[in-house]
Amino acid sequence: MCGIIGYKGPRNALSVELKGLKSLEYRGYDSWGIASFNGDKIDVIKKVGKISEISLKDLALEKSTLSLGHTRWATHGNVTENNAHPHLSQNRKIAVVHNGIVENFQELRKFLQAQGFHLVSQTDSEIFPHYIQYFMDQGLDFENSVKKTLKKIEGSFAIVAAHLGNKEMIGVRRGSPLVLGLGNNEYFLASDVPAFLEYTNRVAYLNDDELVNINEDIKFCSLITDKKIKKHIDTIQWDIEQARKGKYPHFMLKEINEQKFTIKKAAAQPAYLIQKTT
Numbered sequence: 001m002c003g004i005i006g007y008k009g010p011r012n013a014l015s016v017e018l019k020g021l022k023s024l025e026y027r028g029y030d031s032w033g034i035a036s037f038n039g040d041k042i043d044v045i046k047k048v049g050k051i052s053e054i055s056l057k058d059l060a061l062e063k064s065t066l067s068l069g070h071t072r073w074a075t076h077g078n079v080t081e082n083n084a085h086p087h088l089s090q091n092r093k094i095a096v097v098h099n100g101i102v103e104n105f106q107e108l109r110k111f112l113q114a115q116g117f118h119l120v121s122q123t124d125s126e127i128f129p130h131y132i133q134y135f136m137d138q139g140l141d142f143e144n145s146v147k148k149t150l151k152k153i154e155g156s157f158a159i160v161a162a163h164l165g166n167k168e169m170i171g172v173r174r175g176s177p178l179v180l181g182l183g184n185n186e187y188f189l190a191s192d193v194p195a196f197l198e199y200t201n202r203v204a205y206l207n208d209d210e211l212v213n214i215n216e217d218i219k220f221c222s223l224i225t226d227k228k229i230k231k232h233i234d235t236i237q238w239d240i241e242q243a244r245k246g247k248y249p250h251f252m253l254k255e256i257n258e259q260k261f262t263i264k265k266a267a268a269q270p271a272y273l274i275q276k277t278t
């Protein structure tokens, strides 16, 4: 498990990342990283340790309006800065954050290496940006390169990928959670709602094999049919305070005390909100 958040919009993306990742730290906290899209380059900061100890002035990055962040709980590869996400493609034009496990990553790594790609981490996740570049180098656009890459994957993923070219951001999932937050001309793609709830309460929960592309406009499509789909936009009724520990010293204690309300709410949930997560 780990936490991811992508942001595209007019705010200072670094501040969104920092707050978002702190709220996702319960999902993983051995290391963290942020990729910031600035003009014609992607700047990356990665550190071992907890994001909760970091403040905005510690991020030696320029302000940006597109960024990806990740707080990791390692499954493949040691806890090192190199293995922390986001991972970049060899041409440094594509950044990806990943939650999940790529079971056939050895085979995919070997293929990429045979094509001349130099992989710099020990993770399963690093294959995503390189494979996307591999397909883009063959003339495919960003979205189709992401789709082709996902056809190669055995395992689980929620990924957010972004491309320097036209600052396009794509989110897609299979087996790991991903939710889109829709603000006023701004978009959030995160593992969980509290990562962006202070900015918007309008959300679309992605189901398995659904992709969202945030570019000039926003488009959802199915990986299975390769057709556009319509998504229900839901309005979150709870606020950010309810997602915090509040008066309780631990989340577990809060959960135990709130069970009488949680069970009632869960039973009243509409079917489209019930999704498989890892």
Ligand code: GLU
Pocket: 001, 002, 028, 072, 073, 074, 075, 076, 077, 083, 098, 099, 100, 101, 102, 123, 124, 125
């Ligand atoms: N498998 C990836 C890694 O080890 C992601 C970890 C996760 O989702 O927990 O970096």
